[in-house]
Amino acid sequence: MAEAAKAQISWPKNSWGALKRMIRAWYAAEESGSEVTQKKIADMAGVQPSQLSVNKAFLQDIGIVEPGGIALTEAGKRIGVGLSNDNERARQQGLQQVVRTCDILRDLWDLTRGRGTLSEDDFEVEISLRTRQSKNTPGFTMGVGVLQDILSDSGLIEIEGGTMRPARGLAEEVEKRGIAREESQTHSVDAFIETSLRKIPVPVSASSIWYICVAENPEDGDVDRFIEMQKLIFGRK
Secondary structure: OOOOOOOOOOOOOOOHHHHHHHHHHHHHHHHOOOOOOHHHHHHHHOOOHHHHHHHHHHHHHOOOEOOOOOOEOHHHHHHHHHHHOOOHHHHHHHHHHHHHHOHHHHHHHHHHHHHOOEEHHHHHHHHHHHHOOOOOOOOHHHHHHHHHHHHHHOOOEEEEOOEEEEOOHHHHHHHHHHHHHHHHOHHHHHHHHHHHEEEEEEEEEOOEEEEEEEEOOOOOOHHHHHHHHHHHHOOOO
């Protein structure tokens, strides 16, 4: 069976606390109205330009800084607003947007929701599986901690006694918003399924049938990746 696709990510060289200081300075530099340079951002953050530079790739990979550029994304700006104005809700909204759009963070969040709980050790294992990297990889351990901090800081998960679980209050609110959006799009989604996807019945017992929708011409490896993802979601080996 084909292996799951490797997640592409550059590891940060500093803690999430240090990265937040850089994002706050980044936002302040953009709001100043003058030319934004890495040196200016570094000066405002109180770090060396080289320190900002080595972390920029990570911020680009997770969707806080525009890829191939120096501007903050919309999510990055929202995080910057929250950090600059001590507005926790704005910061959480920006981080939740990052989680939704960053493949590895979205996978980890989906996995935590699917299992209900996830130990910090298993969290590290799941990242290792997706990146094909380990503690021997420079920056890996720091990166695992930062990804965990981002999920926690977003308000989507809670961490207690080395165990991660979906946060009770905010996660339920996010789920309700997602359900409301899905309901409002029911007709368009149904039309898309009718015209673009095949609906395949899967008998799972004598009295239960599940349905999956697949593209007419799936790419090579899509089926294997789909099966592997279901195993991860349901906690199967």
